[in-house]
Amino acid sequence: METPTPDLRYPVGHPVLPDESLNRGARTAYMAQIATLPDQVRAAVAGFSPEQLDTPYRPGGWTVRQVLHHLPDSHLNAYTRFRLALTEDNPTIRPYDEAAWAELPDVATTPPAVSLALLEALHIRWVKLLRGLEEVQWQRTFFHPETKRTFTLDQALVLYAWHGRHHLAHIAELVRREGWRK
Secondary structure, three states: OOOOOOOOOOOOOOOOOOOOOOOOHHHHHHHHHHHHHHHHHHHOOOOOHHHHOOOOOOOOOOEEEHHHHHHHHHHHHHHHHHHHHHHHOEEEOOOOOOHHHHHOOHHHHHHHHHHHHHHHHHHHHHHHHHHHHOOOHHHOOOEEEOOOOEHHHHHHHHHHHHHHHHHHHHHHHHHHHHHHHH
């Protein structure tokens, strides 16, 4: 659950991670959000011109193009973190500088369709993994050295479902503000 806010950085609010285990219904709902994200992102940017893709979603923020390439970068890291937590005891994950990644040359030169295809394929694999987990596996953990926090896979599921909604809202709010369509 999020708290709506007028802050353009967090249009759906900040993530609220559970302290307790999720129930099956909640997990299913979060998995559905991850499963449907690629189609929602594709629909959100359908027909965007190069100028629209290169528009920041907020002053000082990333462009839509950067957001489109960031999503598979971030979610590939998330998928790897899940796999590490499932195969190692509380592994320390490797953080990365997402802002620096958004500035790498491939972000400006790779067509968005490539990252949308990567996001789609990745989410198919990720959701298959998630749907196959047993109850006890959801309490496996990884340690994030930047935040100095241990995350359960339940918490990571909530976080990355939020992450997709967060960036979809960036695009939707930009479209609304600019009056591009809809």
